Amino acid sequence: MSVITAERALKEFEPLIGQWRLEAIPPGGEPWPGQAWADIEWHDSGAHVIERSTVEMPEAPNGVSIMGCDAANGTYYRLHSDDRGVCRVYEMSLGGGEWRLWREGLPFPQRFVARFEDEGNTIAGQWEKSEDGTHFETDFELIYRKIT
Template identity: 35%
Template sequence: MCAVNGPARQEALTRLDVLVGEWEIEADFPGRTAPRGRSVFEWTLDGRFLVQRSEVPVAEAPDTMSVIAADPETDGYTQHYFDSRGVVRVYAMTFVDGLWQLVRETPDFTPLSFRQRFTGQFSADGNTIRGAWETAKDTSAPWEHDFALTYHRSR
């Protein structure tokens, strides 16, 4: 990965190196069996952005592409999400001590009809991420489990 402007941004991007590679993804949708999918993380544009591409062979689950950038304002990240349905979203992202979190609580390119949150914890060896997506109807509603999502490093 090439150097980027500012040591804080470089440090933030370096923390994401643990994601780089190919992963099998396993979604646990309540009441449904889903085949495993695939997710690949790779650096682009001289290491200034991390791109994630995911494919799941389930009609209800869209293929996705996300671009992750360091956010110098928050010491976190911004994930720009795009999917095969034409959905575009922006998530605030944190990645600290093996805990990966994505949160969408404000309108962006689309109205905010519900809040979303993903929280994933890395295993000690860094080869598994166990997590879950949650939703909430509005800012005062509690988070509700949507589905579990597990990543297993394949390369």
């Protein structure tokens, strides 16, 4: 049995680190107006990653997420909060050119599936939601484009 070290588990976060311009597109619609950014950086501890997002659109919230892992079993998590007072916990996976987030169970099952493209300079994905926890539909596409 191979042991997963914290150092090895945390290396999976490297493709996320940077400043990103965000673009959100509803199903069949035009990109949301205004600018949006995300800064994803290592926490001072070196054991967590922090994402801070800013959106210049009143209907969309600014948010903060803390990502980390349980190195003993290789499980990744993302703790999210935003301006609306929303606080959510997502399970997460990174690797093989994909980034996935998900939360199961009512009242709000949700998932995000994204691929790293353009040599890691673009993360193209979509958020999906479900009313019943079984049938998912696209909520919106979300594209990260690396600035630095």
